[in-house]
Amino acid sequence: MADSSGPDAGTTSPATSVVRTLTGWTGRHALALAALATAAVLGVVAYLPIGLVFAEAFLEDGRLTLAAFHAVLTDPFYVGPLAGVFEEPLALGTHFSALFAWVRAGFPAVGMGLFGFTAYQAALSTLASLALGLPAAYVLATYEFRGRQTLRSLTILPFVLPGILVAAGFYAMFGQAGTLNTLLGTVGLGPYPFLSRYPLAVVVLAHAFYNAPLVARITVAAWESLDVSALETARSLGASRRRAFLDVVVPQLLPAVLTGALLTFVFTFMTFPIVLALGGLQLATVEVWVYDRVGRLAFAEAATLAILETVVSLSLTYAYLRYESAQASVARVGRPPSREALFPDWRLETLCAPRRLAVVGYGLLALVVFVGPLASLVLGSLTDGSGFTLAHYRFLAERQATGASYQTLPWPAVRNSLLFGLATLALAVPMGVVIAVLVARSRWGAVIDTLAMVPLAVSGIVFGIGLLQGLVFGVSLPGGTRLQFTGVAAIVAAHAVAAYPFVVRTVSPVLGGLDPAMVESARALGATRARALLDIELPLVASAVVAGAAFAFAISIGEFSSTVILASGGDTYTMPVALERYLGRRSGPALAMGTVLLVVTALSFVVIDRVGGRFEHR
Structure with a gap:
């Protein structure tokens, strides 16, 4: 018998009814609530700081100007x-x-100005990236050889290496006591002051180290999607191999090549750590000069330069997004081209064939450009003028043992980088997935995609300044409250803003390729939109989500532009910041710190990649 003092079995209390109603409403609107939360986070940690910095360019004593x-x-x-x-x-x-007087004078040299030089070095870097990346794409798309798939996968490696680390590698290779001068010294040549005499060439080569694999990756993907029947038709109509390649293959590859060139130009136009470490103010780009102006408290000038830089980069980024959207709507049909064996046999005439000799020559060049700096980094950390030594690592250990708060210590740098990376994952991945869903499924997807990519087109320096001026110092809100982020929160926010666009770019194309009918069927059976996302869509794109997470973690580990501002004067510095501080004072310990950064970055990426591999085979 039921207790007469308790509620009747067929009734529910008002509180229980309210909870059930709220739970049901939240379940039905979970995705919309997640989107609003993401928009709020972006508004606070991205657009508000950007707006605060940009306002410096338009306000003077409180007046618009x-x-x-x-x-x-x-x-x-x-x-x-x-x-x-x-x-x-x-x-x-x-x-x-x-203009006519300049032409009649025979086009004499004129001063390019800061923006002109920035565009000039970006153009040179783009050409160098194309020159190194396109042959790699040709080899990977045309030939079959042992290790080809591994080599293709390694084209992602430069994207997980911090810029300051690459700069340290090139310093170790081209410095006065670097690997190249050491090798030249064995034959009685040198040493040559490569960095002081040819700094622009070294910077361009460092940019190519980063972006040539990007060009190769994009071009290989396009090459493998070609319809080989069109090429065979051209050959059957009498076209030579060269003519068929120029008339059939090149036009189909040109959009992908232009996309790689466009992205390379954007990335190198906004370059910062490589130029700062290898060229300094001698080769100042707009980004480096913004950093210098901030250090001199010339905020209005820095904000103006940042706005003009953003206009250029955002325009190019918008052009890229439009092209990506157009390419996604083009169906790829036909039979893909087959690959021939790079060395079908080991006869001398086969090995000495002109094309294969060219491939071998390019392979040696690529080995020097891509492996040389990293090998020089490790080698430089283990040697000095007298030979093999562990003195540089002992220096780091002894500095850590002293524990002096005014010094840059190795262990806090490693610890902070890992902790910030994990915190960035927790914030950037959900934000990126939510935005990817809106981009792939919403009728306003193109607008959302463009707005979401704004942080990608705005420099990390701008974010750092905005967070410092706004959220770190505090922003007054209506009602007398004050919004303030300091220390770790500010750095993680900056890292998440830099990282989430890569999650969006990784997940949204895969999500957009899924059949919407699956979601509609689940909704028809009573599932909420959030439940359909969790149970159907996310399991199918799990590998893309993990790949985006790997990018986000790597971006956080290597983020330098905003961190160098936010971590100044505190104990929240990261490995890239520590490396830059050492590089300006002691080259040996800097290379040792760079090697530690290389090992931690590689191991972290391998762990995340292994976790992602479990999803790919489900």
């Missing part, structure tokens, strides 16, 4: 000969007369 833009755009130091055009934009006759 364009004086900072006028000062920058009319200064030949920044825009070179275009300064006169911006000074008097309507004086067309004067400008055309100056």
Whole structure:
């Protein structure tokens, strides 16, 4: 018999009814709530800091003004000969007369200005990346050989290496006591001051180290999706192999090549750690000069430069997104091309065939460019002028043992990098997945995609300044409350903003390729939109999510631009920041710290990649 004092079995209390109603409503609107939460996080940790920095360029003593833009755009130091055009934009006759005089004089050299030099080094870096990346794409797409798939997978490696680490590797290779000068010394040559005499060439080569694999990866994907029947038709109609390649293959590959070139130009236009470490203010790009202006407290000038840089990079990023969207809608049909054996036999005439000799020559060049800097980094950490030594590592151990708070210690740098990376995963992956769902499924997907990619087009320096000026110092909100992020929270926020676009770019194409009918069927059977996402879509794209997580973790481990601002003067420095501090004072310990960073980064990426491999085979 039921207790008469208790509620009747057929009734529920008002509180239980409210809980059930709220639970049901939350379940039905979980995805919308996640989207609102993501938008709120982005608004606070991304767009608000960007807005605070950009406002510096438009405000002077609380009044709106364009004086900072006028000062920058009319200064030949920044825009070179275009300064006169911006000074008097309507004086067309004067400008055309100056142009014709320049042509009649035989195109004499003119000062490019800061923006001109930034674009110039980005163009050189793009050409170098194409020159190194396209032959790699040809070899990977045309030939079959042992280790081909492994080599293809390794094209992702540069993206998980911090820029400051690559800079340290090139310093170890081209420095006065570097590997190259050591090898030259064995034959009685050198040493040559490569870094001081040819800094631009070394910087361009370092940029190619990063971006040539990107060009190769994009081009190989396009090459493997070609329809070989069109090529065979051209050959059957009498076209030579060379003519068929130029008329059939090249036009189909050109969009992918242009995409790789566009992305390379964007990345190198916004370059910072490599130029800062290898060239300094001698080769200052816009990004490096923004960093210098911030250090001198010239915030209005820094903000103006950052806005102009963002306009360029965001325009190019938008062009890339439009192309990616157009390519995703093109169905790939037909029979893919087959690959021939690189060395079908070991006869001398086969080995000495011109094409195969060219492949071997390129392989040796690639070995020097891509393996040389990293090998030099490790070698430099284990040697000094007298030979093999562990003195550089002992220096790091002894510094750690002292524990002096005013010094940069190795263990806090390693610990902070790992902890910040894990915290970044917890924030960036859910944000990236939610945005990827909206991009793939919402009718406003294109607009959301463009807005979500804004942080990718804005420099880490801008984020660092914005977080420092706004959330670290605090922002007053209506009602007398104050929003403030400091220390670890600010750094993790900056890392998450830098990392989540890579999760979006990894997950959204795969998610968009799924059949929407599966979700519709689940919804028809009573599943909420969030339940359909968790039970159907995410398991099918789990490998892409893990790949995005690997990128996010690697971006956090190597993030330098914003961290170097937010970690200054505290104990929240990371491995890249510690490496940069050592590099400016002691090259040996810097290379040892770089080797530690290389090992930690590689091991971390391997662990995440192994975890992702479990999902790929489910």
